[in-house]
Amino acid sequence: NAGVTQTPKFRVLKTGQSMTLLCAQDMNHEYMYWYRQDPGMGLRLIHYSVGEGTTAKGEVPDGYNVSRLKKQNFLLGLESAAPSQTSVYFCASSYGAGPGNTIYFGEGSWLTVV
Amino acid sequence: DAKTTQPTSMDCAEGRAANLPCNHSTISGNEYAYWYRQIHSQGPQYIIHGLKNNETNEMASLIITEDRKSSTLILPHATLRDTAVYYCIVRGYGGSQGNLIFGKGTKLSVKP
Numbered sequence: 001n002a003g004v005t006q007t008p009k010f011r012v013l014k015t016g017q018s019m020t021l022l023c024a025q026d027m028n029h030e031y032m033y034w035y036r037q038d039p040g041m042g043l044r045l046i047h048y049s050v051g052e053g054t055t056a057k058g059e060v061p062d063g064y065n066v067s068r069l070k071k072q073n074f075l076l077g078l079e080s081a082a083p084s085q086t087s088v089y090f091c092a093s094s095y096g097a098g099p100g101n102t103i104y105f106g107e108g109s110w111l112t113v114v
Numbered sequence: 115d116a117k118t119t120q121p122t123s124m125d126c127a128e129g130r131a132a133n134l135p136c137n138h139s140t141i142s143g144n145e146y147a148y149w150y151r152q153i154h155s156q157g158p159q160y161i162i163h164g165l166k167n168n169e170t171n172e173m174a175s176l177i178i179t180e181d182r183k184s185s186t187l188i189l190p191h192a193t194l195r196d197t198a199v200y201y202c203i204v205r206g207y208g209g210s211q212g213n214l215i216f217g218k219g220t221k222l223s224v225k226p
Contacts, residue, residue, distance in 0.1 A: 004157075042215070042216040042217070043158070043214060043216050045213055045214075058211070058213070081189035090158070091159050098207060099144070099145065099205035099206055099207060100146060100147045100165075102148075102160050102163065103160070103214060104158075104160055105158045105159070106157050107156055107157045108155070108156065108157045
């Protein structure tokens with residue numbers, strides 16, 4: 001019953017360092033998403049993928065890269081971390097497109113850039 | 115996606131039903147009403163969604179008015195663990211995939 005799993009849960013980075021957040025889902029979902037949540041801002045979509053080998057930009061893609069080499073995994077990379085990227089990151093997935101397909105979220109990854 | 119209006123906060127006694135209203139007066143015919151909740155420091159948790167008909171699952175019931183302009187989420191027997199921020203979201207086919215617009219939500223406090 002894992003659903004959507006994110007690693008790591010907590011990380012502190014220095015400005016300029018790089019890191020990768022890993023998201024794994026065991027529901028055989030085609031669609032996967034990365035969001036960030038900041039106080040008072042709600043969820044904002046960073047990047048998403050509509051299937052293995054595909055990626056697309058969301059609302060706030062700058063400073064992030066993603067890859068979907070396997071259907072069950074969606075990686076979010078920060079090449080050169082900045083303090084503005086301090087946030088809580090949520091991965092999510094859904095079976096298909098369209099509003100009738102429920103989006104399920106992971107538990108979040110807390111990132112602090114100092 | 116259409117906008118929603120929810121009360122800022124609500125209280126509910128433990129064991130009683132919690133009824134959370136949502137106004138979505140500009141909802142269009144192919145847009146769904148979704149409910150998520152977020153317990154402090156956790157990821158958004160899906161609760162239920164509906165298009166036209168009332169829906170029920172193991173967590174809650176969703177009552178949608180006949181004109182679809184509002185809906186009510188019902189937690190039949192609220193527990194302390196149901197204390198969370200509840201978001202009513204309208205999802206349609208517009209915008210990029212996965213674009214969920216979370217408003218301020220309703221902070222539900224379940225009290226002993």
